[in-house]
Amino acid sequence: xxxxxxxxxxxxxxxxxxxxxxxxxxxxxxxxxxxxxxxxxxxxxxxxxxxxxxxxxxxxxxxxxxxxxxxxxxxxxxxxxxxxxxxxxxxxxxxxxxxx
Numbered sequence: 001x002x003x004x005x006x007x008x009x010x011x012x013x014x015x016x017x018x019x020x021x022x023x024x025x026x027x028x029x030x031x032x033x034x035x036x037x038x039x040x041x042x043x044x045x046x047x048x049x050x051x052x053x054x055x056x057x058x059x060x061x062x063x064x065x066x067x068x069x070x071x072x073x074x075x076x077x078x079x080x081x082x083x084x085x086x087x088x089x090x091x092x093x094x095x096x097x098x099x100x
Contacts, residue, residue, distance in 0.1 A: 003066070003067075004095070005095075005096040005099060006065065007063070007070075007093070007095075007096050008063045008065065008073050009060065009062050009094070010060065010061045010091045010092075011040065011058055011088075012058060012060075012061075013048065013057075013059075014056065015056070016084055017059055020077070024073065029065050029069055031063065032061055032062060035061075036059050037050065037057045044085060044088060048088075058088070071093070073091065077089060077090075
């Protein structure tokens, strides 16, 4: 069991918010920061600018957690990505060097 803290950043289409939040809760991650209604462009999911030409928006969720939970969360998001590939979802795991 690792003591390292990791930051998981998940970017995803707002249409799959329920599925993402279920994945987060399923890992036991209870603390996070979520940004909603953000613009984005993905190679597979396309452009989301929330207007008539480029409809839809994205969300970003940040969760700082232990390495084990972070790995589990990234794995669950990977499964969602496979199942919901047309909607657009990615997870990034980064080291946390300092936290106050």
